[in-house]
Amino acid sequence: MMRRQGGVALVLVLWVITLLAVIAGNFAFSMRGEAQIARNLLLNAQAQARADAGVQLAWFELMKPAADPRRWRANGVVHEFVQDGTVVRVSILDEGGKIDLNAASDALLKGLFKSVGLTDQASASLADTVLDWRSPGALKRLNGAKDEEYRAAGKNYGPPNAPFETTDELQRVLGMTPELFRKLASALTVYSRLPGVNTSVASREVLLAIPGVNPAMVEQFLLQRQDALSTGQPVPPLPGADSFSSNSTGIAAYLVRSEAKMADGTVFVRQATGWLTRSPKRPIQVLAWGEGDTEPPALNNTTAKN
Numbered sequence: 639m640m641r642r643q644g645g646v647a648l649v650l651v652l653w654v655i656t657l658l659a660v661i662a663g664n665f666a667f668s669m670r671g672e673a674q675i676a677r678n679l680l681l682n683a684q685a686q687a688r689a690d691a692g693v694q695l696a697w698f699e700l701m702k703p704a705a706d707p708r709r710w711r712a713n714g715v716v717h718e719f720v721q722d723g724t725v726v727r728v729s730i731l732d733e734g735g736k737i738d739l740n741a742a743s744d745a746l747l748k749g750l751f752k753s754v755g756l757t758d759q760a761s762a763s764l765a766d767t768v769l770d771w772r773s774p775g776a777l778k779r780l781n782g783a784k785d786e787e788y789r790a791a792g793k794n795y796g797p798p799n800a801p802f803e804t805t806d807e808l809q810r811v812l813g814m815t816p817e818l819f820r821k822l823a824s825a826l827t828v829y830s831r832l833p834g835v836n837t838s839v840a841s842r843e844v845l846l847a848i849p850g851v852n853p854a855m856v857e858q859f860l861l862q863r864q865d866a867l868s869t870g871q872p873v874p875p876l877p878g879a880d881s882f883s884s885n886s887t888g889i890a891a892y893l894v895r896s897e898a899k900m901a902d903g904t905v906f907v908r909q910a911t912g913w914l915t916r917s918p919k920r921p922i923q924v925l926a927w928g929e930g931d932t933e934p935p936a937l938n939n940t941t942a943k944n
Contacts, residue, residue: 738828775799910928
């Protein structure tokens, strides 16, 4: 009888030890997972802080006198430096190199829509619809759309008859599709306030949207522009684009992209847009601030080491 009780007690002890071992294992696994999460959060926060520092450095560079040869130019050139083992790559782009939804002429809008594959008729219709969205009053353009057309299409909203607040708002315009918007998004802005584009910094997609400019002209111009950037020379004008060329005047808007890559491979991209006001009290007015894509836009492949 005593032996049987001793055997039962031994089994119970073994079960308790096994249960405690399982609990301890689960606890250790859980703590290891939480420690890894905490480490990842710390690394991401460090990468974010260094990317944000890159943005602040870009603002500082833009506030230098325009005649300063060491001042970073808003032409998309990537400036690379290392901070505590983190590689930071910063570029500045003049928003004037994009097509402003609120200031662009109907001809430039038509050219943009044609450049992504729409027919002449479809481009004219969509351009009129965009202009009707941003224009005050109820008067509709020939191929445009106001409240009645939106209701007929089953929409529970109509055009605000006011300027676009963001480029994403274009997705609400009648006739716009997600696929078409993806093709257009990188060429658009609401910050430049220019009727044309600054060809010295515009992307290939924007240049192809300019009426009267063909792909061969654009490719030749891009080669010339790249050579000029590489040698520090002024960018030549794009032939045939005079009536659609604009240079930023007064308050200029700039897009800053700052990518921080840690030694362990952690990457954070900060993207910020701001107006350079030149006011001593508030030299930069931030218009947009968020996380950017890991793939940078293709403007040029020049990198400056700092």
